[in-house]
Amino acid sequence: MKITLHFPNKEPKNEKDLYTKKTFTAPFIPLIVVKTLTEMREQSENNLEQFNDEELDKFIDLICITFVDQFTADDFYRGMSTDKISEFITEFHDKAFNIQRETEGSSGKK
Template sequence: MIIKLTKMVVKKEENTQKPVIIEEVTEYQTPFVSGLIYRKYMELVEKNVDYVKEAPTMEQLDDLIALIVEAFQNQFTIDEFYAGQSTQVMKEKITEFIFFALGIPMDGEIPEDVKGDFEEDATPSDSGGKDK
């Protein structure tokens, strides 16, 4: 999983030494979510909220973002996570983390070990696609 965070930095121009605000983007990666992070995520869900189905409170959101920071081995802070991306991107990254923690790939492929769960829910139509 990859998270890109943006930070505004003031630097001086080489020629004039005038301060200039530039945007620095830093990319953070974690190759996997450990079993410990998965367990902590499930504890959050059990105690607080189903982050996929419900809107979390600010405290619940902070708890989840703290877990994301931990999953990335504290390469960035909670405040940097909030400040370093737009609201839309932040929501996408939170969703991506939840799927990543649950072992659901973002490429749309359903893992073999859970594929049966989805197939059992499907009810075939006896109309052959035509209404009676």
């Protein structure tokens, strides 16, 4: 599993150089993360796209655990693009529970 976060450039040369992208890799999602996600699903009245603040914080903590603390929750909040967050959370959840969704344009027929 991979994630790309944006970090402020300490010495930007221009507007396009304000952030540096860093990609992190996790070889697998630990079983303790899956266990905690299962508990969260059982206790939550919300679906993935409608986490309350506490649920979102806990979910992001699980992401940090999966990536072996290569980045902090604060790094995640500051570096994850708003247009990618829903997609990433869904991907993370699906990978944790081995859910395979059909992508646009695929009908499943050969």
